[in-house]
Amino acid sequence: MQRIGVFVCWCGSNIAATVDVNAVSEALAHEPGVVFSTNYQYMCSESGQNLIKDAIKEHQLTGVVICSCSPRMHEATFRKTVAAAGLNSYMLEIANIREQCSWIHKDKAEATEKAIILGRAAIAKVQLNAPLTPGTSPVTKRALVIGGGIAGIQTALDIADAGFEVDIVEKQPTIGGKMTQIDKTFPTLDCAACILTPKMVDCAQNEKINIFAYSEVEEVKGFVGSFTVKIKKKARYVDPVKCTGCGECTEKCPMKKIPNEFNLGLDTRRAIYIPFAQAVPKVATIDPDHCNMLKNGKCGLCAKVCSAGAIDYKQKDEIVEREYGAIVVATGYNPIKLDDYDEYAYAQSKDVVSSLEFERLTNAAGPTGGTLLRPSDGKHPHTIVFVQCVGSRCSNEGKGKSYCSKICCMYTAKHAMLTREKYPDTDVYVFYIDVRSPGKNYDEFYRRAVEEYGVHYIKGMVGKVVPRSDGKLLVQASDLLANEQLHIEADMVVLAAAIEPDKSARPLATMLTASMDTNDFFTEAHAKLRPVESPTAGIFLSGACQGPKDIPDTVAQAGAAASKVIGLLAKDKLTGNPCIAHPDEWMCNGCSSCEKVCPYGAISYVDKEFRMPDRTTAIRRVAVVNEAVCQGCGACTVACPSGAMDLKGFSNSQIMAEVDALCKM
Amino acid sequence: MQDVKTFKPKIVAFCCNWCSYAGADLAGTNRLNYPADVKIIRVPCSCRVNPMFILRAFQRGADGVILCGCHPGDCHYTTGNYYARRRMTLLFSMLDYLGIEKERTRVEWVSAAEGAKFAQTMNEFVEAVTKLGENKRLEDLRCKK
Amino acid sequence: MSKFDKEQILRTSGVNVLKCMRCGKCSATCPSYDEMEYHPHQFVYMVEKGEIDKLMQSPSIYKCLSCYACVERCPRGVEPAKVVEAVRLQVIRQQGMNHLTPDDIPALLDEDLPQQAIVTAMRKYSK
Numbered sequence: 001m002q003r004i005g006v007f008v009c010w011c012g013s014n015i016a017a018t019v020d021v022n023a024v025s026e027a028l029a030h031e032p033g034v035v036f037s038t039n040y041q042y043m044c045s046e047s048g049q050n051l052i053k054d055a056i057k058e059h060q061l062t063g064v065v066i067c068s069c070s071p072r073m074h075e076a077t078f079r080k081t082v083a084a085a086g087l088n089s090y091m092l093e094i095a096n097i098r099e100q101c102s103w104i105h106k107d108k109a110e111a112t113e114k115a116i117i118l119g120r121a122a123i124a125k126v127q128l129n130a131p132l133t134p135g136t137s138p139v140t141k142r143a144l145v146i147g148g149g150i151a152g153i154q155t156a157l158d159i160a161d162a163g164f165e166v167d168i169v170e171k172q173p174t175i176g177g178k179m180t181q182i183d184k185t186f187p188t189l190d191c192a193a194c195i196l197t198p199k200m201v202d203c204a205q206n207e208k209i210n211i212f213a214y215s216e217v218e219e220v221k222g223f224v225g226s227f228t229v230k231i232k233k234k235a236r237y238v239d240p241v242k243c244t245g246c247g248e249c250t251e252k253c254p255m256k257k258i259p260n261e262f263n264l265g266l267d268t269r270r271a272i273y274i275p276f277a278q279a280v281p282k283v284a285t286i287d288p289d290h291c292n293m294l295k296n297g298k299c300g301l302c303a304k305v306c307s308a309g310a311i312d313y314k315q316k317d318e319i320v321e322r323e324y325g326a327i328v329v330a331t332g333y334n335p336i337k338l339d340d341y342d343e344y345a346y347a348q349s350k351d352v353v354s355s356l357e358f359e360r361l362t363n364a365a366g367p368t369g370g371t372l373l374r375p376s377d378g379k380h381p382h383t384i385v386f387v388q389c390v391g392s393r394c395s396n397e398g399k400g401k402s403y404c405s406k407i408c409c410m411y412t413a414k415h416a417m418l419t420r421e422k423y424p425d426t427d428v429y430v431f432y433i434d435v436r437s438p439g440k441n442y443d444e445f446y447r448r449a450v451e452e453y454g455v456h457y458i459k460g461m462v463g464k465v466v467p468r469s470d471g472k473l474l475v476q477a478s479d480l481l482a483n484e485q486l487h488i489e490a491d492m493v494v495l496a497a498a499i500e501p502d503k504s505a506r507p508l509a510t511m512l513t514a515s516m517d518t519n520d521f522f523t524e525a526h527a528k529l530r531p532v533e534s535p536t537a538g539i540f541l542s543g544a545c546q547g548p549k550d551i552p553d554t555v556a557q558a559g560a561a562a563s564k565v566i567g568l569l570a571k572d573k574l575t576g577n578p579c580i581a582h583p584d585e586w587m588c589n590g591c592s593s594c595e596k597v598c599p600y601g602a603i604s605y606v607d608k609e610f611r612m613p614d615r616t617t618a619i620r621r622v623a624v625v626n627e628a629v630c631q632g633c634g635a636c637t638v639a640c641p642s643g644a645m646d647l648k649g650f651s652n653s654q655i656m657a658e659v660d661a662l663c664k665m
Numbered sequence: 666m667q668d669v670k671t672f673k674p675k676i677v678a679f680c681c682n683w684c685s686y687a688g689a690d691l692a693g694t695n696r697l698n699y700p701a702d703v704k705i706i707r708v709p710c711s712c713r714v715n716p717m718f719i720l721r722a723f724q725r726g727a728d729g730v731i732l733c734g735c736h737p738g739d740c741h742y743t744t745g746n747y748y749a750r751r752r753m754t755l756l757f758s759m760l761d762y763l764g765i766e767k768e769r770t771r772v773e774w775v776s777a778a779e780g781a782k783f784a785q786t787m788n789e790f791v792e793a794v795t796k797l798g799e800n801k802r803l804e805d806l807r808c809k810k
Numbered sequence: 811m812s813k814f815d816k817e818q819i820l821r822t823s824g825v826n827v828l829k830c831m832r833c834g835k836c837s838a839t840c841p842s843y844d845e846m847e848y849h850p851h852q853f854v855y856m857v858e859k860g861e862i863d864k865l866m867q868s869p870s871i872y873k874c875l876s877c878y879a880c881v882e883r884c885p886r887g888v889e890p891a892k893v894v895e896a897v898r899l900q901v902i903r904q905q906g907m908n909h910l911t912p913d914d915i916p917a918l919l920d921e922d923l924p925q926q927a928i929v930t931a932m933r934k935y936s937k
Contacts, residue, residue, distance in 0.1 A: 072687060389885070393886075397887050433831060461833040461834045535683060599743045635748050659706065659721050663722060
């Protein structure tokens with residue numbers, strides 16, 4: 001029989017307001033095996049933890065039940081507490097009477113009754129607890145960063161700086177991500193390329209960093225400390241070692257009319273191309289969908305002009321298998337497709353552009369060389385209307401996103417300001433619902449756009465945009481403060497499109513068994529306290545894959561993710577989860593049922609000699625669980641026909657005892 | 666027969682640690698009400714739930730049992746919820762054959778982000794079980810106090 | 811009285827006015843904006859505040875074309891036109907009569923009247 005101590009937490013008024021904590025600790029004191037029962041204001045505080053430690057020593061407790069918040073919150077805290085008092089840390093059970101009781105029920109009598117029953121179930125379980133010791137597993141001292149935008153670059157640089165190897169996998173031919181397409185950055189207006197490209201070069205030159213550009217993650221196996229990842233290096237049809245990036249081929253290629261993704265289709269590129277001048281790695285790539293040589297076997301001009309002999313039309317996709325200790329997801333975002341927004345005539349008029357397109361139209365390396373010209377006729381626009389919240393903050397049923405995309409208010413202020421600065425003769429209107437500018441120097445920045453640059457900020461929304469035959473765009477909008485409807489003849493309309501996670505994130509999350517929210521953003525382990533870790537151990541989150549973020553936030557989060565990775569890789573061994581499967585060898589008949597359902601291949605079989613009751617010996621085939629590989633899901637325990645397989649910490653008898661306790665009322 | 670209005674069903678909910686238990690916590694954090702009749706047992710994965718546990722619950726007088734796990738494809742252990750789904754399909758059809766109404770058993774996928782879905786599911790389930798009244802078919806009267 | 815009216819409007823329209831985020835896209839898109847005393851976004855807000863009497867006395871309720879452009883464009887799915895319709899129905903129910911009868915409509919037709927206005931007029935005034 002265990003000597004059990006029960007500790008009921010008030011959690012200030014969070015629990016005590018709806019649960020009569022005295023009644024709970026009094027009722028549980030009479031349960032079999034309970035020798036001590038008390039309640040306290042904050043069990044997780046230092047004095048609360050000391051109370052537990054003292055009680056363990058004073059009453060020689062062998063088991064502890066804490067009725068408090070969710071075990072997902074403080075289980076680790078209390079495990080340390082009982083261990084500090086000399087008890088095995090797995091002789092602890094937590095009854096969740098906050099999230100699953102006091103916070104959801106209003107009636108005090110009802111909530112108190114439920115809390116007592118939950119406490120009884122935890123007591124019944126702890127009666128059957130046994131001391132557990134976690135095993136250890138080795139750590140591969142290398143990290144994988146998926147995504148080579150500013151988030152991935154910063155994470156990789158920080159990890160490499162601590163002396164660990166890092167691989168970056170980027171699906172585009174070059175690293176750099178969305179930031180390479182941005183012209184200037186708010187609120188300081190320094191040029192994005194000037195601050196980003198040195199970092200890209202640092203990545204290329206750092207001997208700890210290995211860049212897999214034009215590559216994708218194919219398969220992820222393993223667990224924290226030892227992931228095995230298959231990376232597909234897509235065929236570039238150019239030898240990256242021989243290619244010098246001179247660009248000769250990209251000038252001679254006869255296939256000229258291919259929409260240039262880097263400039264969002266606002267101009268064209270060749271079938272062999274380097275996305276932009278500062279690309280890293282600066283290696284040409286052949287687009288197999290448009291190359292005449294690859295499609296029809298006719299042409300071969302690039303191979304003729306290449307003095308380095310780098311062109312290789314027979315190159316194939318290559319699969320590389322690498323081992324990692326930690327994986328950082330930095331898959332970033334994309335603006336949503338605007339083709340559905342007929343009211344803004346995005347698909348009907350070339351002069352209605354998204355903000356990212358506008359960014360290219362004002363960039364010196366963009367299709368117009370930095371001169372702002374209308375895409376339709378190349379004329380200078382005199383009236384520009386910016387529309388905010390296109391697809392953001394929508395109801396869940398509609399075509400948009402329910403969240404605020406966070407970055408649009410600031411970049412629109414930037415666009416409006418820069419337009420007015422370069423072209424003071426241009427009238428700039430910004431239609432906003434709210435201007436959201438919480439950030440250092442952000443609101444000052446927006447106010448400057450209004451006060452110094454004379455941008456017309458109008459509270460209201462644009463209802464429709466009608467392209468007229470004379471090339472003008474008729475914008476119909478409401479001015480809520482003046483209570484009137486406006487009709488503006490504009491030359492250009494710029495839509496601040498909502499941003500969404502990259503499409504590659506969902507299949508990646510499935511590969512990593514990392515959880516996502518309903519918008520396909522990766523979920524963090526704790527919204528406040530563990531913002532850069534995924535609930536899946538060894539998976540970390542960097543940048544906009546976790547939620548909309550601007551560059552300063554992304555860089556900060558990237559550094560935080562890197563520090564978590566460094567903390568993990570600095571360890572030589574990881575303590576595992578001791579709640580793993582183990583077979584009763586006397587009951588096991590070696591049928592292989594468990595082996596088939598194990599997702600980790602943790603179960604194997606050995607022939608073992610047994611001394612039978614009749615004093616003969618027999619060789620029997622029995623299951624063996626690899627403790628370093630087993631993750632403790634319990635699939636095998638149910639598959640086992642003889643009931644030989646059980647899960648430590650969640651054994652059949654423990655769960656049965658909980659069921660019994662819950663049903664006994 | 667007990668009065669339907671005062672009848673309080675006993676509901677056992679098995680929730681996987683990674684998705685549904687976290688979803689239940691989120692329902693709590695967002696103060697989304699559901700009846701106190703629902704009592705949750707934490708298991709590492711929905712595939713840990715042995716059909717024996719569910720039979721035991723009914724034997725001990727539970728009026729309904731619900732199993733919650735991660736959405737298909739999102740299982741923390743990759744495939745656990747698929748096993749759970751198959752096992753429960755078989756078990757529930759057997760229970761139906763034994764006279765335990767289909768409404769008393771349920772499998773639901775609730776992610777860690779779906780606190781509202783968790784509360785709504787529990788409200789619906791409790792309502793359905795309350796309508797059916799007490800479960801007597803499998804109850805072992807020796808277990809009654 | 812006013813509170814009862816508000817609940818009545820919410821029930822007949824089936825609209826949750828609290829979903830409105832006050833962006834004004836309904837009024838931006840409204841083709842008969844200049845004809846109206848109270849504009850679609852004001853309708854939603856005034857119902858939220860319970861100022862039903864003012865709306866019921868306003869000619870604006872007859873100016874709405876019921877073209878449902880505001881319903882189509884609202885990013886939050888609020889459906890302002892249904893609120894206008896509900897207020898108008900309330901007037902009809904309380905006064906037991908309509909602003910027009912269907913028989914009056916042919917006399918009002920002219921070449922400039924959009925087809926949609928004729929159809930919606932028939933629909934509205936035949937109730």
